Amino acid sequence: MSKLDKKNAAWIYEKMNDIRNFEDEVHRIFTSGEIPGFVHLYAGEEAVATGVCAHLTDADYITSTHRGHGHCIAKGCDLNGMMAEIFGKETGLCKGKGGSMHIADIDKGMLGANGMVGGGFPIAVGAGLRNKYLKTDNVVVCFFGDGAANEGTFHEGINLAAIWKLPVIFVCENNLFAEATPQSYSSASKTIAQRGIAYDIPGVSVDGMDLKEVYKTAGEAIDRARKGDGPTIIECLTYRKYGHFEGDEQKYKAKEGLEKERADLDCIQLFREEAIASKLLTKEQADGIEANSVKAIAKAIQFAQESPIPRPEALYEDVYAD
Amino acid sequence: MTRKITFMKAINEAMDQSMERDERVILLGEDIAGGATIEHLGNEGAWGGVFGVTKGLVEKYGRERVIDTPISEMGYMGAAVGAAATGLRPVPELMFNDFIGFCFDTLLAQGSKMRYMFGGKARIPLTVRTCHGAGASAAAQHSGSYYGLLGSIPGIKVVVPSNAYDAKGLLNAAIEDDNIVMFFEDKTLYGIKEEVPEEYYTVEIGKAKVKKTGTDLTIVTIGKMLYVALEVAEKLETDGVNVEVIDLVTVAPWDQETIINSVKKTGRLIIIDEANPHNNTATDISSVVADKGFDYLDGPIKCICAPNTPVPFASNLEKLYIPNADKVFDLAHELIADLKKS
Numbered sequence: 001m002s003k004l005d006k007k008n009a010a011w012i013y014e015k016m017n018d019i020r021n022f023e024d025e026v027h028r029i030f031t032s033g034e035i036p037g038f039v040h041l042y043a044g045e046e047a048v049a050t051g052v053c054a055h056l057t058d059a060d061y062i063t064s065t066h067r068g069h070g071h072c073i074a075k076g077c078d079l080n081g082m083m084a085e086i087f088g089k090e091t092g093l094c095k096g097k098g099g100s101m102h103i104a105d106i107d108k109g110m111l112g113a114n115g116m117v118g119g120g121f122p123i124a125v126g127a128g129l130r131n132k133y134l135k136t137d138n139v140v141v142c143f144f145g146d147g148a149a150n151e152g153t154f155h156e157g158i159n160l161a162a163i164w165k166l167p168v169i170f171v172c173e174n175n176l177f178a179e180a181t182p183q184s185y186s187s188a189s190k191t192i193a194q195r196g197i198a199y200d201i202p203g204v205s206v207d208g209m210d211l212k213e214v215y216k217t218a219g220e221a222i223d224r225a226r227k228g229d230g231p232t233i234i235e236c237l238t239y240r241k242y243g244h245f246e247g248d249e250q251k252y253k254a255k256e257g258l259e260k261e262r263a264d265l266d267c268i269q270l271f272r273e274e275a276i277a278s279k280l281l282t283k284e285q286a287d288g289i290e291a292n293s294v295k296a297i298a299k300a301i302q303f304a305q306e307s308p309i310p311r312p313e314a315l316y317e318d319v320y321a322d
Numbered sequence: 323m324t325r326k327i328t329f330m331k332a333i334n335e336a337m338d339q340s341m342e343r344d345e346r347v348i349l350l351g352e353d354i355a356g357g358a359t360i361e362h363l364g365n366e367g368a369w370g371g372v373f374g375v376t377k378g379l380v381e382k383y384g385r386e387r388v389i390d391t392p393i394s395e396m397g398y399m400g401a402a403v404g405a406a407a408t409g410l411r412p413v414p415e416l417m418f419n420d421f422i423g424f425c426f427d428t429l430l431a432q433g434s435k436m437r438y439m440f441g442g443k444a445r446i447p448l449t450v451r452t453c454h455g456a457g458a459s460a461a462a463q464h465s466g467s468y469y470g471l472l473g474s475i476p477g478i479k480v481v482v483p484s485n486a487y488d489a490k491g492l493l494n495a496a497i498e499d500d501n502i503v504m505f506f507e508d509k510t511l512y513g514i515k516e517e518v519p520e521e522y523y524t525v526e527i528g529k530a531k532v533k534k535t536g537t538d539l540t541i542v543t544i545g546k547m548l549y550v551a552l553e554v555a556e557k558l559e560t561d562g563v564n565v566e567v568i569d570l571v572t573v574a575p576w577d578q579e580t581i582i583n584s585v586k587k588t589g590r591l592i593i594i595d596e597a598n599p600h601n602n603t604a605t606d607i608s609s610v611v612a613d614k615g616f617d618y619l620d621g622p623i624k625c626i627c628a629p630n631t632p633v634p635f636a637s638n639l640e641k642l643y644i645p646n647a648d649k650v651f652d653l654a655h656e657l658i659a660d661l662k663k664s
């Protein structure tokens with residue numbers, strides 16, 4: 001496993017900022033009415049996507065969720081293409097035909113955000129089967145929410161990955177809620193990690209606000225998978241900054257107590273302090289990354305706004321392969 | 323005068339009145355109340371469904387009867403089948419009809435076949451509410467129209483209301499029905515306001531409604547396609563063409579008599595269906611009318627459907643996807659060409 005060094009710390013800090021700025025801007029633009037449809041923002045959970053994807057190359061796959069912008073950015077998807085997709089423009093990563101919930105870029109190993117909660121588990125297993133069959137040492141990361149863990153696909157998918165010892169890492173983003181329903185209500189097992197016992201695979205819980213912890217745990221699991229030692233469940237405790245989707249009143253969020261304390265943590269700020277203190281980043285470097293990120297997102301928005309809408313014929317294209 | 327309420331409120335009121343009348347009626351679904359077990363909310367729902375259709379019901383009937391489920395469609399839909407077979411009258415909500423794959427077995431292989439397989443002993447008084455339809459920029463996995471798919475299964479009834487009055491009456495009728503009834507709500511209709519009686523009433527399942535009588539051309543519609551047909555009918559009226567518009571209301575079993583009687587009169591038939599174009603309700607109506615009504619036809623039957631594609635996200639493409647008045651108008655002109663010559 002590559003250690004957290006200056007180079008990947010800078011990469012991680014850049015991606016964390018890109019995600020936050022991207023989402024804050026999408027939030028702002030959505031409110032103004034320029035972006036249609038359903039948008040689920042990843043802001044607040046940046047340490048998970050970046051801490052995991054820092055270990056991956058384009059040849060490794062990920063499956064994502066309805067809350068997929070963060071995974072896309074961490075997996076190296078083009079910011080302009082992503083923003084244009086959310087605007088429904090021809091220059092979007094999916095030609096404007098997918099939208100926020102379906103952003104994908106297979107060339108980058110990004111197998112798609114997913115509108116179906118729990119849709120990613122078996123897809124990830126399939127990609128893992130492919131990696132094993134072709135005798136590669138590539139891995140697959142399946143990102144999923146605490147709510148998704150209650151779909152049958154979770155159990156079937158993980159069992160398959162376990163019996164076939166597939167190189168799949170199941171990364172749960174436990175942000176305490178599925179829409180307006182708390183995880184503590186909907187899951188009989190206290191943690192998602194403990195479900196690993198049922199499938200005889202490792203299951204670990206980490207503080208998803210702590211980039212270094214996510215990075216380390218993911219690195220170990222990915223190493224194991226690359227060596228052919230099979231799947232792992234990693235449960236990252238995190239929190240989403242915004243509502244479930246844009247327009248959510250969030251009456252269910254706590255105004256005080258442990259949950260509120262968690263809500264007030266900012267994984268990006270925490271990592272910045274930590275990285276500067278441990279000399280992985282200099283203050284100037286961090287400031288520079290932040291400023292560049294703001295610019296990159298502004299450029300992406302301009303690109304999206306100036307891009308053309310899809311040609312009418314595009315409606316009929318890409319249903320079947322030629 | 324009766325008061326005006328939204329399509330959404332009409333559906334809410336049907337659930338409310340049905341629950342009031344019959345204790346066996348329970349609701350199940352994801353965040354149909356919202357905020358289960360959250361102390362500061364108690365019996366107050368955090369959501370009342372993603373669109374707010376079930377708002378207020380948990381406060382009135384409690385969490386024993388308005389049950390938030392985990393994201394486990396296979397689990398709670400199957401449980402609803404089991405509870406129905408053993409005497410409750412569950413009304414589960416499938417948040418979007420596109421999620422049907424996650425619970426299809428419970429309806430396809432279990433619920434719909436039980437009565438038949440059990441030699442007529444079982445009753446499955448189950449009403450599944452779900453929403454469908456393009457036009458909300460909800461993209462490929464939240465915008466489809468799958469009533470025809472469900473309607474092709476023996477043992478399942480399917481209704482698609484086009485207006486608030488029918489929505490309330492049909493949902494009440496569905497909950498009273500001893501069979502599985504799939505109740506499809508077009509999400510783009512939730513906001514329309516119409517006159518709806520306050521008291522409990524039912525609208526007959528299986529009966530189409532003639533919304534406008536005419537003699538030259540029959541247009542059959544499903545759900546909100548009614549408004550497309552009415553627009554076309556009005557335009558054609560100025561050309562002296564008299565259109566009969568029929569709202570199918572029930573997709574399965576659909577009302578053959580009303581449609582064939584209309585074709586007897588007009589000799590021409592257009593069917594508008596927002597589903598994908600193959601093996602859908604429109605093609606089924608077309609095949610039955612071609613068979614049983616062949617002698618009355620003066621021209622080909624025309625189906626106007628969505629194209630054979632998923633629903634695109636980009637707004638301009640989505641608009642093209644949905645059958646619209648221009649398309650119907652052009653086809654209608656072709657069909658009535660002979661009429662105008664004579």
Ligand SMILES: Cc1ncc(C[n+]2csc(CCOP(=O)(O)OP(=O)(O)O)c2C)c(N)n1
Binds near residue numbers: 066147149417
């Ligand atoms: C099969 C399916 N069921 C339900 C939904 C509706 N839905 C979308 S997101 C969501 C909550 C998901 O919660 P979780 O998995 O915890 O992810 P989070 O939103 O918290 O990131 C639900 C119920 C869906 N899109 N697909």
Ligand SMILES: [Mg+2]
Binds near residue numbers: 146147179
């Ligand atoms: Mg969650």
